[in-house]
Amino acid sequence: MNNTPHPGSLPKFPESMWSHTSPRPSFPPLNEDIQCDVAIVGGGITGIMTAYVLLEAGLKVAIIDAGQILQSTTCFTTAKITSQHGMIYNSLLSHFGKKAARLYYEANEEAIRFIFDTIQKHNIECELQRDDAYLYADSEDQLSQLRQEWEAYRQLDLPGEWVDELPLQVESKGAIVLRDQARFHPLLFLSSLTNYIVEKGGRFYENTTLEDYAEEQDDGNIILKTANKHKVTCEYAISASHFPFFDGGGLYFTRLHAERSYVVAIKPQKSYPGGMYINCGEPKRSVRSATLNGSEVLLVGGESHRTGKNDCTIERYEKLEQFARDTFGVEQIPYRWSTQDLITIDEVPYIGNVTSRHPRIYVATGFAKWGMTTSAVSALLITDLITGKENRYTELFTPSRFKVDPSLKNLTVQNAEVAKELISGKIEAVHLKVEDLRADQGAVVKHLGKRAGAYKDSTGVVHLVDTTCSHMGCELHWNEAERSWDCPCHGSRFNYQGSVIEGPATEDLTRLNPHYGEEK
Structure with missing residues (x-):
């Protein structure tokens, strides 16, 4: 590990730039029994956007968070608003078919429009900017994979373009660009939306942990209990946290895995040509620009790994720092942070009924690092399910799906990893005192x-x-x-x-x- 300090070196402690540059509403814990139409567990972007859509549909909502709202994954995102989710479309085409792959794109495009419409409707100042999104290959091996992705774009009639060179001065063998995507300051957007929800009668409760079961009564109501034994009585419950607070039988723990990824915010020495970039291989490199105190900064991200599977995580930051120095020059590194995302066994989010046996309990999880649009997809889809409206994306995102290829293989590998960790951790030799x-x-x-x-x-x-x-x-x-x-x-x-x-x-x-x- 490199411990040599230099100008613009990594901050000693991680801190989110978004959190440090936006106001955060504060709410009390739940200390009484309450009733509502819909209880939403999780106060991140998914929970808040879902609460907003449900309120607009005339339902009474309560949002309950085990910690503080807007202080989990949403606080540590890179906040790209795009339908270009890495190497997703060739995989969708192969394993879900042409119709479903096209629906995935259309669902995320509708989500982008919904976010823009919401910002415009409420005049939210959140540094929203249109920007082109680039998926690029930085090696010959990656190029062959990218050409397969490009062929999927062609078959699905997606409005991407192939370019041989990038505006960005990085090693590139070719790229797919999706024009007119966007980026914003997520917490400025969500803080404003939170204030609106409160004005319309929505209730927020922080630092409130729920027990991991739901009592379903004969009259159709659901009772959730807090760790302090207070009751939340509701007609519908939504898990908008990472792992569902209510698993309905332990299915989700076998079908999701967690990955960590890292970000350094830098003040570059070189001019930035615009655009949002991500390569199609490993190690992952993601770049977008943002504004900090009126000046441009770049968010350089990547270095993903399964949670708990890396011995020296500070090296992940150092590798991103070195990439930033080589590519842009670094005047200063004001922030660094990491985040955690859940990934499903087929890489498509689970959005819908937690299980078929619990028709009034819903889940939204497994966004695979693309939560800006898929959180909006979740809000719109779950609201339609609750209000009885038909939604053409229901089958694509339903948590009850199981694609034999690749799901069976991934499920087997994932469970083997868990079993390995359960055993190896117990027998690991420990020598330090x-x-x-x-x-x-x-x-x-x-x-x-x-x-x-x-x-x-x-x-x-x-x-x-x-x-x-x-x-x-x-x-x-x-x-x-x-x-x-x-x-x-x-x-x-x-x-x-x-x-x-x-x-x-x-x-x-x-x-x-x-x-x-x-x-x-």
Whole structure:
């Protein structure tokens, strides 16, 4: 790892540029029993946009978040509003067929129009800009894959264009450009929408954890219970969080996996030609521009990996920094952050009934890093399902689908990965001791003869936790760049003190005393 400081070096701690440059509404926890037409679990872009559409349809909504609204995945997006979702259309054509592949494009185009119409209707100032989106190949191997994607564009009659050269000065063998896509400041957009929802009677509750089941009554109502035993009685419930708060039988834990990706925000030394860019291979490189204090910055992202599967995450930032220096020159790096996304086994989101046995409970998840448009798709589709309107995208996104190719293969691989982690984490040899740690270091250590997780802060205080994930018992890995404990099985994350950062886990880790045993 490169620890040599230089002008414009990486910030020591991760922080979202979006969060630091927008107001954030604040709401109380739920401390009483309430009733509503629709309870929405999750206060990110999906939950807020769905609440907005339901309110416009005349329904009463309550939005409940285990943490703070707009402080999870939505806060750490690159916020590209586009129907160009990487190498998606050739895969859709092969595994879903021509009609479904075309519907995927049309659903996301409708989502783009909906976002623009909403911004215009409410005069929302959110730095919305039209921009062209480029999917490019930076090697000969990638070029052959990109040509297959281009052939899918041709068969589906998508309005893409093939170009041999990019405006951006990066290694490129060819690219597909989709014109007139967009980018914006997601939290400025959503903060404004949140204020509108409150004005129209929508209710928000923060720092409220729900139990992972739903009681369905004979009269059709659903009762959700908080960890403090307060009741939410509703006609419909929507899971707009990552993993569904209510799984309906454990199906989603086997059909979703979590990936982390990284972003550095840089002030470039060279002029930027415009456009939004992403390559079609690995390691991933994504670039778009944004505005910070009236000046242009570039968001350089990529370096994806499965959550909990990387030992030195700070190197991910360093590789993005080096790419930025080589390509644009770097005057300053004001922000860096990482995010987590869920990916389904066929890479198409799950939007619809959580299971056929629970027709009044809905889910929206598995956006595979393209949540700006697919969150709007979810809001429109789920509202139609609740209000009884026909929606031509229902079958494409239904969570009950199962495509034998590639779903069966991916499901087998995914479950094998979980099984491997469950076993390997338990038998891993641990040699470090608490006293071996230096300041600002975290690691798995041996404590009282057992595996434990330790972090020594800059003042020398040691924070010790049981590294067994409180969700399903996998062993956690230390994430150096974020100073967190991450689960390689289902993506739960905990801070160094053991508090839940990201689900599906809802219970904190057991804290240990460095000198004794379990804290009482």
